[in-house]
Amino acid sequence: MAKKLKEVLSDAGISMDLQSGGKAPDQLTDREIKREPHPRVKKLKDIFMDTLSSANNEFTYWYTREYMQHDCEIPVVRRAKALKSAFAHLTPTFYPGELLVMHKASYFRGSFPMPWLSEGFYMAHEDEFYQEALKRGSASVDEHSKFGSGGGNVTKSFGKVVSIAGKFGMRQEEIPALLKLAKMWYGKSVDDLGNKYEKMVPEYKTKEQIMRSIICMFDSGFTLPQGREVINYYYPLEYGFDGIIKMANEMKAKVAGKADGDGMVGMNRLYNYEAVIFMIEGMQKWINNYAKEARRLESITKDAKQKAEYKGIAERLEWIEHNPPRTFIEAFQMIETLHLGVLNEDAISGMSPGRIGQILYPYFEQDIEAGRLTEDEALELLELDRVVKTSIDCFASTGVVGGVLSGNTFNTLSVGGLDKFGQSAVNRLEYLILEAAANNAMPQSTIALLYDEKLPEDFLILAMEVIKSGAGYPAFMNTPVAQEFLMKQYGAEGMTLEDVRSWAIGGCLETSACVWKTLHLNGKEYDIPGGAGQPTSVGVHFIAMPKVLELVLFNGVDPRTKEKVYEAHNRKLETYDEVWDQFKLYWQKTCEVLAWTNNIQHDIWRKNNMAVLNSLLKPDCLDNGHLINELGYRFNGTFNVESAGTITLVNSMAALKKIVYDDKEVTLEEMKAAIVDNFGFKDAREVNSFSLADQERKDSDSGKWEKLHFKVLQAPKYGNDDKYADQILLDWENFFCEDATHYESLYGLKMYPCQISVSTHGAMGSATLATADGRLSGTTYADASMSAFPGTDRNGPYALLNSASIWDHSKSQNSQLNIKIHPTAIKGIEGSKKLLDLTRAYMRKGGFHIQYNIVDSKMLKDAQEHPENYRDLMVRVAGFTQYWVEIGKSVQDELIARTEYEGV
């Protein structure tokens, strides 16, 4: 049998031991903190654990049926009517024991296709629509993306269930209707219309090649047009749905026929308010249908307790259908309904509830004072919320949902931060949110702790205890760094210091613009925070930096596909600076082309598929009469340029600099030949492992590249507080953060840099040859943007923090650092304090984000071999937590391979 890389290196006296700072115990160690939720929650969680992701056509059918009837209507009204009909026809479903009710679709973990965005990907591979999608590159990434084979993923068809996109199960009785509905959108979807017009960009062919080579993983205009933002629940909480309709009717009378100085879109306000009314009526009908079903169940249920609960549910729904909520549970139900409503309006990943502990606090405070609520009842509801959020699925293609998102939908909740006056915003409810997260450890909502020096010590220690449960949350985000970024980006749109303090995380770790609004409850006023910015999941997506370098080395041709991607540069690349310079030129070409083509897709989206519900919720749409598509939001400069594979690029550039240019040990041609020959190893897919250490030599390998491979593996690496490599990171960040602002969104505003990987490091690594740092073909990149490549950070965690903080993180929307720690390294309260010290040290150095996987790598290996024993094992991937069994193999391998710290 061919030797694995770790064996080859071991023979040469080089250890690929991925443990740092000590040695893990020989026996498998479980996480220290283990808690249980309330019995009611446990029962519902058990249902979830045995539930398949399921889809049907109900929403799709009614949306399409209504939309097709109104082809001469004003587009925003036409869309609102279609949405109203779709919401009004959703079948209500209740599961015994629920207190927070309503579901996206009529399954526990339900979703539905939106062919008005894209209809090609769920066609059969032989279908001409699918072939077209493949040609234009939008299906290429599906070939490099895989879902985990366990959990709720329906990866294969069985019995009467058809697998769609490798994740969703649909009854075969629904398939003919799905295909008929999809074909009705052919040529009309955002995907098709966008493609029709993006082809008019002179460089369109380059974009097609970029997508086919998987330099970029996906377009957002027709996949996930919204998301990675913070929702705003304020208006329904303050005014209720009837109040919003009243407001919209009054505004209609005020603006009808008047441009009010805006000759472009001033007149549109009338139609927008009309759309708002249709949308709210749809929401009310949806709630009403649930209320009626609750009454029906109340009438047939014999169990007295359950019967009373159905009655209570019906009463709450009947109230919030029209009125602002009065109590904690009514308010919680209202925000749950709004959240699911927004997620049904569009394909969205990363619709974050924001600081719900601060939004719900007024109700919590008053109910506790009045004796209407106990802390234990609030805790139970917070635990239930985790079942609701984890059950949210987003229906999109394999490449997007699997390859990019690992099936997660990123409903991130924020705690901490500062209040309007600059003091700690932590309140008692936020302690309970952390307790609930430990009691009911489920992937969602993942939690972002908005760190500031003013936050109470016991709150931070509690956060460390939750992290030790292995849930992967809370992640720590640095408030001062975020505030500085927000002021730079949104100052020109009028953001104030007070506004900045209301910030929260949208998606996994996107710094998002929010504002305070004043809520009135029983004569008392509260300032509650909420989102006020556009999606940040938009712009130029996930550019594979190591792949761009590959194209530089091979003169614009992808050696994997043999296709020309960029114009040949024909440079000799005689110096390191020349390589860097060409890299930047190809980078800029990529950003430019993707910005233009994505702008067109989003422009089609805003013309035909604009958000109505999400818009009306956010300041200041209801006030100014403009929705998202007419810059109705308070802050609109949210489009970004996303990098991927930062550290693999840095390490590769460091190896080229050291081995080829400084020490001149080999020529660039020899290095390229070694890369093409994968340093004598098989491709990762052949080995079926995506971790570097497990790669195997080719049977025919003569050992020609052995020496060079050793050298590049030992070249300077990021993560060791070694300036040789870290300076390259600094150079990159200084270039990238400034360059990103040169691209303009369709809203005429500058873009900014975003540095998260999600799961792209797996799929993109799969399409990238070996890299000059010694990484082999098809293996994953280093995860995130500040994480070290597995096994290369050998000087301890503080050295890694020094490397990561070499640049000014406030120049970017985010950065991301993941660290894996063995449970024994942080045992007991002393361990929690050490973990807090480590975290605080990074925050004080100006790092933006840090998060931890507290897990024994042996457990992950065992889970890979025996997934049936680990249905509930959760791991932190990159900005999100996911069930191990629902993650694709490449990312699983990378998680196993990450350096495990045995001491902090």
Add this chain to the structure above:
Amino acid sequence: MEKLLYRDSRNYVPIDVTKGIDHLTGETVMADKEAPKGYEVMPKCKNCANFKADGEQMGVCEGSMSEPKFFAYPDMVAITCDMYKEVK
């Protein structure tokens, strides 16, 4: 009389595409299993007077306002449809 499957019964709530809960017993049951006698029929297009079959899994909704009439499919749940008229 044709046998009634759980997934065609009003007393059943689907958990996913394969199974659900019998609201009367609280038990988890398979979607394609026969429901006990006396269970209520789920309003679905196939049980509606407005549904005109056109092939095994496709048909037309006569209640549709558009011309030509919009398609419908027999398995769609019609609990929330105002035009639903149960075939007697």
